[in-house]
Amino acid sequence: MQLHRLSGNRAFRWQRISAFYLLLYTPLLALWITLTPHATTADNLIASLTTTWWVIPNLLALLLVITHAWVGLRDITLDYTPRQRTPLWLEALRWLLIAVMLNLALLLYWILL
Amino acid sequence: MEFIISRYNPETDTAPHDRHYRLHQQELDGGTMLLDALLKLREQDPTLAFRSSCQEGVCGSDGMNVNGQNCLSCITPLASLKSPIVIKPLPGLPIIKDLIVDMxxxxxxxxxxxxxxxxxxxxxxxxxxxxxxxxxxxxxxxxxxxxxxxxxxxxxxxxxxxxxxxxxxxxxxxxxxxxxxxxxxxxxxxxxxxxxxxxxxxxxxxxxxxxxxxxxxxxxxxxxxxxxxxxx
Incomplete structure (x- = not known):
């Protein structure tokens, strides 16, 4: 990955968008869990959070958490890795992201079907 | 009042080192700025190097790190600083000599x-x-x-x-x-x-x-x- 191809503002915008969404989503999720009487076991909790109108917000939150974490990890990589090896570390980070997404897709497939 | 000043002469030193200085309270009045104290210290030790020009916070030449905080010595009241006053050059830039950095x-x-x-x-x-x-x-x-x-x-x-x-x-x-x-x-x-x-x-x-x-x-x-x- 070439450093000069990295965007500054695109990462900045995604970080802000994901933070804003999670700021709204997290309290709502906490409220939902608190007010759901049967969410005392993991199975019940998963069942209540995979109801039709919770699936999309949950998936979106998961994707945005990963996006937010990716921007943070990219920043850490740019700041701390030795300059000659930064492109290598960024490439490794990209493959890690792809692996996480694949893993997540498999997990969701397993949960939803 | 005690001062601990970072000294470095690239011609003789391999790394910066601290040197201790003292000024008697009688030499300082209530409105003394840090730069005034440094000028007095330079009378004691003429090899002490630091930049200063306008002496009123306009030229920006006397930036230094004092007790861990960057400041302009000419507008920093001595009374606002805890003794011993630890003075170092601005961090992150190469040192030319003592408190003078390469900008x-x-x-x-x-x-x-x-x-x-x-x-x-x-x-x-x-x-x-x-x-x-x-x-x-x-x-x-x-x-x-x-x-x-x-x-x-x-x-x-x-x-x-x-x-x-x-x-x-x-x-x-x-x-x-x-x-x-x-x-x-x-x-x-x-x-x-x-x-x-x-x-x-x-x-x-x-x-x-x-x-x-x-x-x-x-x-x-x-x-x-x-x-x-x-x-x-």
């Missing part, structure tokens, strides 16, 4: 921000005019004296000194981005849309805490980032 990199980044007006060709009929509101937007941005107290207190600059422009340069960039007379706004923003030049700023706010003129570079950089994001 070449700082000025290079400042030049990269193109801190000059790029307006339409001047008309003979009238000057480039601004409304009072447009002029007021520049307040808090143009007063920088280029002392480098902000940039050298910034961890992002310490990590990437050759690539991150630093708070002073980015605040200067923002000053011309929002100037209503400038016609190169888009080009300026495009050149600043870079993960290293601009977006290394993590808003740690050391710059704002260090600015001896009471400016807020962190807020200026936040506004600059928002302008870059809007532009795309």
């Amino acid at each position: 070449t990199l700082f000025y290079k980044h400042y030049a990269e921000a193109q801190p000059f007006l790029q307006a339409k060709p001047p008309s003979e009929a009238h000057e480039h005019l601004q409304t009072p509101a447009e002029r007021a937007q520049l307040d808090g941005l143009y007063e920088c004296v280029l002392c480098a107290c902000c940039t050298t207190s910034c961890p992002s600059f310490w990590w990437n000194p050759d690539q991150f422009l630093g708070p002073a340069a980015l605040m200067a960039a923002q000053r011309f981005v929002i100037d209503s007379r400038d016609i190169q706004t888009r080009e300026r923003l495009q050149s600043l849309d870079d993960p290293m030049k601009t977006f290394r700023c993590r808003h740690i706010q050391n710059c704002t805490a260090a600015c001896p003129k009471g400016l807020n570079p962190s807020r200026a950089i936040q506004a600059l980032k928002a302008s870059i994001a809007k532009e795309h």
Whole structure:
């Protein structure tokens, strides 16, 4: 990955968008869990959070958490890795992201079907 | 009053080292600034090197790190400092001698921000005019004296000194981005849309805490980032 191809503002915008969404989503999720009487076991909790109108917000939150974490990890990589090896570390980070997404897709497939 | 001053002479020393100095209370009055004390110490030890020029906080030449905080010695009251006063050169820049640092990199980044007006060709009929509101937007941005107290207190600059422009340069960039007379706004923003030049700023706010003129570079950089994001 070439450093000069990295965007500054695109990462900045995604970080802000994901933070804003999670700021709204997290309290709502906490409220939902608190007010759901049967969410005392993991199975019940998963069942209540995979109801039709919770699936999309949950998936979106998961994707945005990963996006937010990716921007943070990219920043850490740019700041701390030795300059000659930064492109290598960024490439490794990209493959890690792809692996996480694949893993997540498999997990969701397993949960939803 | 005790002073611990970092000394370094590249011709004789391999690394900076601390030297202790003392000034008697009778030599200092209530309004003594740190620079006055340093001038007295230099009478004791003429080899002590530091920069100073206007001695009233306008030229920005006497920036130094005092008790862990960057400041201008000429406008820092001695009474506000705890003894022993530990004085070091501005961090993150190469030391030339004692408290004198090499500002070449700082000025290079400042030049990269193109801190000059790029307006339409001047008309003979009238000057480039601004409304009072447009002029007021520049307040808090143009007063920088280029002392480098902000940039050298910034961890992002310490990590990437050759690539991150630093708070002073980015605040200067923002000053011309929002100037209503400038016609190169888009080009300026495009050149600043870079993960290293601009977006290394993590808003740690050391710059704002260090600015001896009471400016807020962190807020200026936040506004600059928002302008870059809007532009795309």
